[in-house]
Amino acid sequence: MKQNNLSYKMYLVTDLFEGTEEELLAKVEKALEGGVTLVQLREKEADGKEFYERALRLKQLLDRFHVPLIINDRVDIALAVGAFGVHVGQDDLPLKVVRSLVGDMIVGVSVRTVQEAKKAVEDGADYIGVGAVFPTSTKLDAKGITKEELTEITGSVRIPAVAIGGITAGNIEKLNGTGIRGAAVVSAILKSQDPKKAAEELNEKLNIQ
Known part of the structure; x- marks a missing residue:
């Protein structure tokens, strides 16, 4: 698969950014300088043309930094721009359908139970996003899972698991030892005055080999 040498460690999600596109790109660039290894573009409000552009x-x-782009939900956009992968939720297109459309592109799926994690593997997922692991302002309806549940989920599958939801420099160390391969971060980087420093601090505190 394409993901052989892929690092999920510092997974930036561009959700609910309130600035201009130029400001977003500038923040992402600083975050990349700070060690972000993967970026997911999530655009819940954008129309197709805006999302594509x-x-x-x-x-x-991202190509300048040799960092992969993951597109949230929109398989058509992922294919149109030649993204590295696509990420879908439990209420999006069925994973088997997504896999049939995207070929060897990597596919991630959001889960919050062992059952959903195992089903994701059966249906062809390359990695799972598990959460919310902490209370989060970007998904107010997200139900939290405990550290024990997170550890159980990561231990139930052989594909990489990425923790998501409310992760900050103040709590990311609580994820150490849970078996995750990375942490998906939104506000802790994008709302920081210094995205490079924020990414460096998060990277330093997350103990993943």
């Missing part, structure tokens, strides 16, 4: 610009930036 933003994805193209972001991919051009």
